[in-house]
Structures are given as structure tokens and as C-alpha cells.
Amino acid sequence: MIKIDSISKSFGSFKVLDGLSMQVMPGEKLALIGPSGSGKTTILRILMTLERIDGGHIQIDGEQLYHMERNGQLLPADERHLTRMRQKIGMVFQLFNLFPHKCVMDNVTLAPMLTKGTPRAAAERRAMELLEMVGMADKAKNMPAQLSGGQKQRVAIARALALSPKIMLFDEVTSALDPELVEEVMNVMRKLAAETDMTMLLVTHEMGFAHDFADRVLFFDRGRIVEEGKPDEIFRNPKQERTQGFLKKII
Numbered sequence: 571m572i573k574i575d576s577i578s579k580s581f582g583s584f585k586v587l588d589g590l591s592m593q594v595m596p597g598e599k600l601a602l603i604g605p606s607g608s609g610k611t612t613i614l615r616i617l618m619t620l621e622r623i624d625g626g627h628i629q630i631d632g633e634q635l636y637h638m639e640r641n642g643q644l645l646p647a648d649e650r651h652l653t654r655m656r657q658k659i660g661m662v663f664q665l666f667n668l669f670p671h672k673c674v675m676d677n678v679t680l681a682p683m684l685t686k687g688t689p690r691a692a693a694e695r696r697a698m699e700l701l702e703m704v705g706m707a708d709k710a711k712n713m714p715a716q717l718s719g720g721q722k723q724r725v726a727i728a729r730a731l732a733l734s735p736k737i738m739l740f741d742e743v744t745s746a747l748d749p750e751l752v753e754e755v756m757n758v759m760r761k762l763a764a765e766t767d768m769t770m771l772l773v774t775h776e777m778g779f780a781h782d783f784a785d786r787v788l789f790f791d792r793g794r795i796v797e798e799g800k801p802d803e804i805f806r807n808p809k810q811e812r813t814q815g816f817l818k819k820i821i
């Protein structure tokens with residue numbers, strides 16, 4: 571379980587998150603929606619330890635993310651602790667971030683071989699399974715530059731999965747794609763969400779996708795959760811005026 575407890579985060583004098591609390595149950599598929607700048611991406615980046623928090627606490631599976639417990643005291647986490655905690659989490663970004671000089675197979679096998687010491691043969695076997703799942707097995711030897719945006723994003727998903735994280739974070743993974751490529755990535759993710767017991771957090775501006783993907787939808791505005799509920803409740807019958815206004819504009 572992810573337990574976010576009263577976290578705050580500022581960039582300079584701009585307070586993005588101010589006392590945000592939320593929980594995600596094991597295996598839950600959560601969609602974070604809301605206007606640009608409301609802090610959705612920042613939450614994912616904080617969970618991935620790409621941004622630090624200014625205050626509050628985060629627990630993952632009962633362990634503090636940014637603190638270490640020593641003799642009943644909470645101390646700031648050191649790099650070793652952060653590295654260990656980070657291994658529980660995989661993230662796929664808006665821009666594909668593949669290693670441009672490595673082929674598809676090497677992109678997927680590199681991290682397990684380097685960070686977990688997985689032997690090459692085992693890493694490649696697992697990579698092939700994952701590439702098959704995302705429909706990219708026939709491109710295993712291709713270089714990223716030879717792939718479409720949708721194909722690159724599917725490889726990026728396989729690469730994040732290769733480390734067998736318990737939690738997957740998806741940050742606007744379709745928003746840099748040409749419209750005709752969006753659907754192929756969404757299909758892979760719908761299948762993944764339906765078949766896996768991984769916990770997943772998705773930030774998206776595609777409301778139909780959020781509806782199909784998520785067990786629960788959180789609507790954010792200015793760093794706060796304005797409304798949350800099952801996809802049907804949020805999209806068909808939003809209760810808050812702010813949510814109604816947002817959805818009217820976007821759908």
C-alpha cells in the first residue's frame with residue numbers, strides 16, 4: 571500500500587502541494603486527472619524520488635520512503651535507502667526516454683542485468699516475454715530511431731516492467747503521440763491493468779482511457795483532491811462544481 575501523509579512541495583515560492591494526503595491500496599489502478607499545473611506529475615515524480623518533499627511522510631508497503639527508522643527515531647533517508655525503495659517502483663514518462671544507442675532488447679535487459687545482476691540469458695528470456703506482451707517481439711533487434719512513437723512507448727513500458735516493480739507510474743504516456751498511435755499504447759495498458767496485480771497510478775488527459783483503466787479516479791485542482799470515486803461516478807455524475815466544469819471543457 572502507498573500511504574501519502576500530509577506532504578508539501580514548493581518550487582521556489584510556488585507551493586504545488588500543501589498537506590496532500592492519499593492512500594492507494596495494493597493492486598489498485600488509480601487515475602489522476604485535473605487541470606494542467608495541478609500537481610499530478612509532481613506526485614508521481616515524488617513517488618519515484620525524482621523530486622523531494624518539503625514536509626510530510628510517504629509509506630510504501632509499511633516502509634518510509636523519505637525516512638529511515640532507527641531505534642524508534644525517524645531520520646532522513648540516505649541514498650542507499652532511496653535506491654532500495656526505488657526498486658519497488660517503475661515509471662513510464664511522456665517522452666519515451668529509451669537509450670538511443672541501444673537496440674530494443676538491450677533497452678529492456680540493461681537495468682535487470684546492471685541493478686539486479688540478472689544473467690544475460692535470463693534477462694533476455696524475460697525481455698522477450700515482455701516484448702511479446704506489448705506486441706514488440708519482432709522488433710527486438712531494432713534501434714529506437716527505427717520505431718514509431720507508439721512502438722517506442724510500448725518498449726518503454728516493457729523496460730519498466732523488466733525490473734518487476736510492485737508499483738507502476740505512468741505519466742501522460744500517450745500525450746506526445748500522434749493520434750493514430752495513441753490507441754495501440756492504450757490497448758497495451760488496458761490489458762496490463764486487467765491482467766496484473768501491480769499497483770498502478772496513471773496521470774492522463776484522456777478521460778475515456780482513465781475511465782477504462784482505473785478502479786478509482788482522483789480529480790485534482792491546485793494540489794488538492796477535489797473529488798474522488800469510481801470512474802462511472804466521476805465521469806457520469808461528478809458532484810463538485812469544479813469537477814463538472816473541468817469535465818465539460820475537456821470531454
Ligand code: ATP
Pocket residue numbers: 581586604605606607608609610611612613773
Ligand atoms: P500537466 O497536466 O500540465 O502535466 P500537472 O498537474 O502534472 O500538469 P505538475 O507538472 O505536477 O502539474 O506541475 C505543477 C506545477 O509545478 C506547475 O505550475 C509547474 O509549472 C510547476 N513545476 C513542476 N516542476 C517544476 C520544476 N522542476 N521547477 C519549477 N516549477 C515546477
